[in-house]
Amino acid sequence: xxxxxxxxxxAFWEExxxxxxxxxxxxxxxxPRSGLVLTVAEALIQGGMEQxxxxxxxxxxxPGSYHGLSQRWDILVIDDGFPxxxxxLRALTGSGSTNNRANRMKEIVGQSINVTRAYAHPSxxxxxxxxxxxxxxxxxxxxxxxxxxxSDLANFQPMSVLDELEAFFRRLRSDGQYDAVWYLTARNxxxxxxxxxxxxxxxxxxxxxxxxxxxxxxxxxxxxGLSAADLGELLTQRDDLKLGRTIAEREDVAGVVAGISSVDxxxxxxxxxxxxxxxxxxxxxxxxxxxxxxxxxxxxKPIGKRYWIFGGQYVGVLERRQLITxxxxxxxxxxxxxxxxxxxxxxxKHKLVREHRNHQIVSNEVHEAVAQCxxxxxxxxxxxxxxxxxxxxxxxxxLDFRRARGTVIIGNxxxxxxxxxxxxxxxxxxxxxxxxxxxxxxxxxxxxxDSAERALAFEAEExx
Numbered sequence: 001x002x003x004x005x006x007x008x009x010x011a012f013w014e015e016x017x018x019x020x021x022x023x024x025x026x027x028x029x030x031x032p033r034s035g036l037v038l039t040v041a042e043a044l045i046q047g048g049m050e051q052x053x054x055x056x057x058x059x060x061x062x063p064g065s066y067h068g069l070s071q072r073w074d075i076l077v078i079d080d081g082f083p084x085x086x087x088x089l090r091a092l093t094g095s096g097s098t099n100n101r102a103n104r105m106k107e108i109v110g111q112s113i114n115v116t117r118a119y120a121h122p123s124x125x126x127x128x129x130x131x132x133x134x135x136x137x138x139x140x141x142x143x144x145x146x147x148x149x150x151s152d153l154a155n156f157q158p159m160s161v162l163d164e165l166e167a168f169f170r171r172l173r174s175d176g177q178y179d180a181v182w183y184l185t186a187r188n189x190x191x192x193x194x195x196x197x198x199x200x201x202x203x204x205x206x207x208x209x210x211x212x213x214x215x216x217x218x219x220x221x222x223x224x225g226l227s228a229a230d231l232g233e234l235l236t237q238r239d240d241l242k243l244g245r246t247i248a249e250r251e252d253v254a255g256v257v258a259g260i261s262s263v264d265x266x267x268x269x270x271x272x273x274x275x276x277x278x279x280x281x282x283x284x285x286x287x288x289x290x291x292x293x294x295x296x297x298x299x300x301k302p303i304g305k306r307y308w309i310f311g312g313q314y315v316g317v318l319e320r321r322q323l324i325t326x327x328x329x330x331x332x333x334x335x336x337x338x339x340x341x342x343x344x345x346x347x348x349k350h351k352l353v354r355e356h357r358n359h360q361i362v363s364n365e366v367h368e369a370v371a372q373c374x375x376x377x378x379x380x381x382x383x384x385x386x387x388x389x390x391x392x393x394x395x396x397x398x399l400d401f402r403r404a405r406g407t408v409i410i411g412n413x414x415x416x417x418x419x420x421x422x423x424x425x426x427x428x429x430x431x432x433x434x435x436x437x438x439x440x441x442x443x444x445x446x447x448x449x450d451s452a453e454r455a456l457a458f459e460a461e462e463x464x
Contacts, residue, residue, distance in 0.1 A: 003194040004043070004203060008035030009136065009186045012091065036089055037074050040134060040182070043207045044077070049214070053077050053084075060086055060129070062118040071114060072398065077129075077214060084217045085210055086115065087132040092165075093188070094138065101161060105168055107396055108133055112177040126220035130213035132206060133172070134182040137165060139195075143185075166197050173201075180209035275456055281306065282452045289412045289445040292349040299345055299445070300330060307333055309452045310343065310407075323401075324379035324387060338400040340380065344373045346410035348445050353421060353429045360421065360429045366410060366442060373406035373440050380404035406440045413446055 012035060041054050058076040060083055077085035088111055092101055112131055119128035137143060139162065146158035159167075162185060169181040183201040186194045196202035285302050288294045307314040310333060318332040323340070331343035351363040384401030391397040413423040426444075434441050 005039050005184060005194045008039045009194050011035040013188050040087060041075060043203060047207050047211045053079050062114055082221060083129045084214045085130040089134040091136045103394060127217060130210050131178045132180045132210050133178045137162060137185045139185050139187045169201055179213045180206045182206035279456055282449060286449045289348040292415055294348050296345045296347060324383050327376050327379050340401060340404040342376050342406040344369055344408045348412040349415055350411045352411040352416050352426050360425055362429060362433045369408040369410050370440055370442060373408050377404050377406050377439055408442045409445055409448055411444050413444055
């Protein structure tokens with residue numbers, strides 16, 4: 001009897017044939033595999049899932065995860081607005097089956113850890129979506145032949161890549177990282193059939209476990225009559241002030257507040273403490289920028305991942321500070337449209353303007369900082385396209401490197417103003433300078449702190 005995925009696997013080999021003939025040995029974990037995705041979707045529908053609840057190539061927003069960004073899943077099952085299942089499909093083919101398997105394994109673990117972290121609190125852990133992982137391994141002499149590895153030194157037991165991945169998936173399931181795994185292998189030939197090394201990780205078992213886990217999520221939700229708005233109410237059933245202070249301390253506070261602010265009680269529990277905590281951070285930042293001895297590192301510490309300091313158009317700070325070869329950024333911000341905005345920090349004591357032919361012009365320190373930031377932007381222009389593809393394939397980073405922008409934050413007029421040069425003159429000079437720049441701007445630390453304080457004052461007025 002032929003396997004339900006036989007036709008889909010053959011289509012996969014045909015769709016990727018050109019890729020591997022042009023670039024032998026290249027592995028693309030996101031290579032075309034629509035047939036395999038549809039095989040899983042059809043199996044879920046046959047198992048009782050509503051077709052309207054199955055979404056292909058969809059994003060799951062994870063406000064409480066480590067990076068706070070949305071993750072793309074090949075299949076999302078969404079029930080009345082609730083994500084109840086997420087399934088990821090990957091392929092290891094060509095020489096990448098051996099060379100890049102460690103990267104694929106890390107990515108698979110990272111996917112589940114992010115979701116688990118987002119649903120880590122006892123009040124919401126029962127609603128964590130069922131997680132499924134599927135992987136197609138190409139059977140070759142390299143993947144089926146046992147070989148020794150460093151990890152085998154204890155027992156001297158050679159193991160093939162095929163067996164290694166099987167053991168890997170067993171550990172993921174036993175540790176609860178994934179509820180179900182579909183592990184299939186096949187040779188790249190028209191006559192080859194799909195094999196499932198472990199029946200417990202076959203398609204039938206995979207679908208059965210996923211449907212059972214989805215039913216458990218639905219039961220937990222229905223048992224409490226939970227709606228999307230009720231999530232905020234659920235979180236506020238604990239000590240409200242303690243919850244507010246705890247959330248205010250979190251660096252991913254924006255995502256948490258977004259999840260609970262759908263009800264008045266949720267807003268009441270956190271708004272006051274969030275605003276107060278942010279005001280304390282801004283006050284600490286203001287103290288630092290008034291010290292002539294403050295360094296860039298000392299400034300960077302209170303800012304951390306608090307992207308809200310820079311304005312509402314940003315959704316996060318990248319963990320990775322090196323995106324383009326040779327460049328390292330102080331704060332790489334992620335914009336709402338997934339583009340990159342580089343923040344370059346300089347010292348508050350740096351001179352901002354100087355006199356030239358009876359007029360004020362920006363100082364050499366400002367010129368150098370702007371040139372540095374322009375080089376960063378130029379790096380994205382020249383190398384961004386290739387790096388964007390690389391980071392997407394290797395790290396699943398969904399960013400847009402096209403037309404990146406930058407901001408230089410330097411100096412404090414209150415430290416550098418004098419009888420000869422007033423703060424107003426400094427601001428006018430910088431404004432004139434910015435008028436001639438494109439995609440890079442200059443602001444002072446006073447501008448940054450003043451802007452953050454105005455935004456917090458507005459928030460306080462809105463919630464008073």
